[in-house]
Amino acid sequence: MNISGNTIFIPGSTSGIGLALALELQAKGNTVIVGGRRTELLERIAAEHPGIDTVRIDTADAASIESAAKEVLARHPDLNVLVTMAGIMKIEDWHRPESFLASAEAVVTTNVLGPIRLIAAFVEHLRAQPDATIVTVSSGLAFTPLKVTPSYNASKAAIHMLSESIRLQLADTSVKVVELVPPSVRTALLPGQESSEFAMPLEEFVAEVVGLLETEPDAKEIQVERVKFLRYGEARGDYDQVVATLNAADPHGN
Structure with missing residues (x-):
């Protein structure tokens, strides 16, 4: 992926990693469209960051994805990058199905069906572009x-x-x-995560990601140094130790 000269749609980017990445990519010379559910946040982003376009989209709603895709492509026919950023994270107790089933269904709808539906809505258009990228977020x-x-x-x-x-x-x-593979980052993904010492500072994370996109334009995975402890435990042969360390250091998901 080239770091500049793109038209990029990032649904799920009204806060956290998505918004920070959107602003950095705009600063690198890209046209950026921010997508999200809350119109008041979209209006604030448009007012505070001239040049960024906004589109309302709920990535848990198939009809909303279809409608937003039509709107984005009508306004930005040169779109060539889709970043499937939207996601939710919930703490669950699997001892009791009544405490986790609704949560699990919501997570799968947003985190798995959402990206699938987004890709389905844009892939034909992207295939028609001379140079296009789908960025997934694991x-x-x-x-x-x-x-x-x-x-x-x-x-x-x-x-x-x-x-x-x-x-x-x-x-x-x-x-x-291209698959973006974040570690824990200081965002509001879970309560308390924004101030967690375990989590990577947001600005540091986004700066490293943009640097990797710039220096490794053909990378299949974007991995900041901090995530490699988790990413390669099995390959290194210390998977059980990594699992134990992660869950001892971060027992509440922060």
């Missing part, structure tokens, strides 16, 4: 599980394998598939 927890967030871990493992698979299928097109 997690270090796709490779090492955090005990308190089973559905989130599973959803991100699904995104990793989805990314690997569609990259193979789209190899005969102009569309690249």
Whole structure:
């Protein structure tokens, strides 16, 4: 992925990693469209950051994705990058189904069906572009599980394998598939995570991501140094130790 000269749609980017990445990519010379559910946040972003376009989208709603895709492509026919950023994370107790089933269904709908539906809405358009990229967003927890967030871990493992698979299928097109693999980052994904010492500072994370996109334009995975402890435990042969360390250091998901 080239770091500049793109038109980029980032649904799920009214806060946290998504918004920080949107602002950095705009600063690098890209046209950026921010998507989110809350119109008041979209209006504030448009007012505070001239040049950023906004579109209302609920990535848990198939009809909303379809409608937003039509709106984005009508206003930005040169769109060539889709970043499937939206996601939710919930703490679950799997001893009792009444305490986790609704949560698990919501996580899968947003984190797995959301990206699938987004890609389905944009892939034909992206295939028609001379140079296009789909950026998926998995997690270090796709490779090492955090005990308190089973559905989130599973959803991100699904995104990793989805990314690997569609990259193979789209190899005969102009569309690249890049997987962003964040560690825990100081955002509001879970209560208390914004101030967690375990989590990576947001500004540091986004700066490293943009640096990797700039220096490694052909990378299949964007891995900041901090996530490699989780990403490669099995390959290094210390998976059990990594699982134990993660869950001892971060017992509440922060």
